[in-house]
Amino acid sequence: MADAPTAEVVAALRADLLSAVGTAGLLEPEDFETRSCDPFRPVPILSPFVARPANAEELSAVVKAAIAHGFRIVTHGGRTGVAGGAFTRPDSIVVSLERMNRIEEISDVDQIAVVQAGVPIQALHEAVEARGLFYPVDLGAKGSATMGGTIATNAGGNHVLRWGMTRANLLGIEGVLADGTIVSSMNRLLKNNTGYDLKHLFAGTEGTIGIVTRAVVRLVPLPTTQSVAFVAVESMAKVLRLLNLARAMPALSAFEVMWRDYYEMVANSGTGRRPLEPGHDYHVLIESLGNDPEADEGAFERFVQRASDEGLIADGVVAASERQRRELWHVREASEVFVSEFGTFVSFDVSAELNAIERMVEEAYAALRARFPEVRGGTFGHLGDNNIHLGITIGEDTVARTAEIEEIVFDVLARYQGALTAEHGIGTLKRDFLRKYKSEGELAAMRRLRDAFDPDRRLNPDVML
């Protein structure tokens, strides 16, 4: 990492940034003392400036100013990412898209929205809900997470099984490259094979190829029916058979699996989240979202009945009210129980083939236990889209030995061709693991792509690879 720039260089940069974005667009250290680059702990901004462009042209001028004075650029969206993608350094400036927070257009007929990068997901949800529409990307951090940030990281969330990740809901993009070039490819059409599809340069590349300024996203009809079941299942084979039955419902929107360690921890936590007696190996939450009360409820009931007839369900409950649906989801979303039960823990966001998941999880715990006999864990996930989360603690040494814990789990995962990160991304924190577990051919292709668009590593220089 370079030395901190001299006061003279900083002053010259300041003048150029001011002429690019004006006083309203420039924050100085006293303005961002309390901003953190991490959602869970204070990680201060080390940059001398946060530039807040109002449009792509201003951002282009900011990028050129940074280059002229030898600075790098770190992009900030809602700073909700957990992979350290927003971490800064003294020779970087921060670009925040927070002033580009306008929903420019919502089309009822075409069911699309045109948004600026700084729009929080929840703001889009609220705006389109009033028109009977829904933006299918939905995640815990939606109040702060922005459209630009979730596009750059290809965010997942609760409905991937039905509507795909962010990339699948993205139609067009406008962004700025590392040399200040503005690329506008604001496609509004579901079907368009006119040239390379440039949005994939921006989606999921974590701000290393370009900075997203605007986007066109597709919307879907706002679901008006919701069915939720919570069932106990005796084996992973039966869980997978249940998933196959559930997939035949086109309205299926979630298939969430909790391992025994997770469910017993939540059920015994004293928080009252105990819809079923513990004692089974797996619990599954199944949800469908639709628009036809008559058809949807009947289809869901027939699915549950069929699963029951096939002997897949050892115990179960179907929510009969909005309150019950929320309560069942609340069992699955119990991260604060991890905090109260484990204190500190290492959180994994991995994915693996359904065929391999049972063995992979067993072997990961066996390998952890061989090294740390005191290990405890909680295991759950959006199984329907291959994603599982593990929370692992070895007690008070957990933080100090995070790297060892990660390496043990990733070694097992690599044997099963699993993914290091299903939805959180690489950022700065998983970089070393990416280098270790990805094939040489893939790394070389990634480097070649990055070098083509940012040979001097101006954008998010410590992110990805």
Add this chain to the structure above:
Amino acid sequence: MADAPTAEVVAALRADLLSAVGTAGLLEPEDFETRSCDPFRPVPILSPFVARPANAEELSAVVKAAIAHGFRIVTHGGRTGVAGGAFTRPDSIVVSLERMNRIEEISDVDQIAVVQAGVPIQALHEAVEARGLFYPVDLGAKGSATMGGTIATNAGGNHVLRWGMTRANLLGIEGVLADGTIVSSMNRLLKNNTGYDLKHLFAGTEGTIGIVTRAVVRLVPLPTTQSVAFVAVESMAKVLRLLNLARAMPALSAFEVMWRDYYEMVANSGTGRRPLEPGHDYHVLIESLGNDPEADEGAFERFVQRASDEGLIADGVVAASERQRRELWHVREASEVFVSEFGTFVSFDVSAELNAIERMVEEAYAALRARFPEVRGGTFGHLGDNNIHLGITIGEDTVARTAEIEEIVFDVLARYQGALTAEHGIGTLKRDFLRKYKSEGELAAMRRLRDAFDPDRRLNPDVML
């Protein structure tokens, strides 16, 4: 275009190709005399060799041999593309993936298939149907079109509205770059944010970034119910309202619109395809595909009833049997009526926003009529995914004046931000139009990407841009 290579160079190339792929892997001119590079007319292969590698390693050796002797490479899949993407030149060799035609694996649990590039779509359909599964990409040329070719061109087809284009059904890829590097990124997971998603280098780039050798695709449950309605609608505003109603059915799989010119031509063609009396401005075919006979039929009936109650349907029929469903689809798939009625015609595969489609089509015909008073056309399309097709004739001058006809339509389309090609791609035939109608920023980004992976234009040199 370069001169034809000398006999000596060809002989040296031949020796290297033979050592790369063996005699079974090498075709010489007498072997491919009858092969055409175009599905509708004879376009001979001008290359001295067709190399047929059996795997990525052999393909890598073929690419290196071609480079060593100064040859380019044109990739052949099923040669069903209509954009001239398979056209050759004397200083190119052809790579055909036809010997890589094995379905390597089908996983019922994970609902994925691992295929080699030369597998025809229909072969995959048949193999997975036996397991109760379906590969959602379905198109007229599926008997010949290959997985590799449809990935390279991001093929669309009949079910885009429900399951997306080829890209959306692609999980992982293996391919060979222009320098012979093998990139293996055979992801099998729905959710995976581990690094850049390299499949987008291959999908939709028409073989200009790399050559697809293998892929992992997702499958869905084989639909067991099909509902089809065919209705007459009095205005585009009502067609669009009908589409919005239909979209609320999660099982909706097609929404196909026929303009009056198209429907009257088919209905009056004497082929018996006349489910409703002509005389309305639009006819719409709506289809849903599902797996729950009880729910699906009821939901479809309620949709039709609601549309009728809202006054959207002037006349209509719902298919009551498999035969009737086929007959209704047959009205929509009447390209041979174009041939019999028009003789020669220019075929357009464009897309435009729903909001703009009515005006765009009217203005296109007005502009054509101003230049060619004798113009006739047939207009229809997969409206639900923005895609419309126009078949345009001006009589016996049609072929000679194709470029003028295209320019008139594309000029109108450009004013409405439409797409030159929704699903067929750019190939060699739409290249000049791409250069004219795409923004400078987009073209520059495309060039930069191509240059990064194929600076000497070894792969499909005349394709795209």
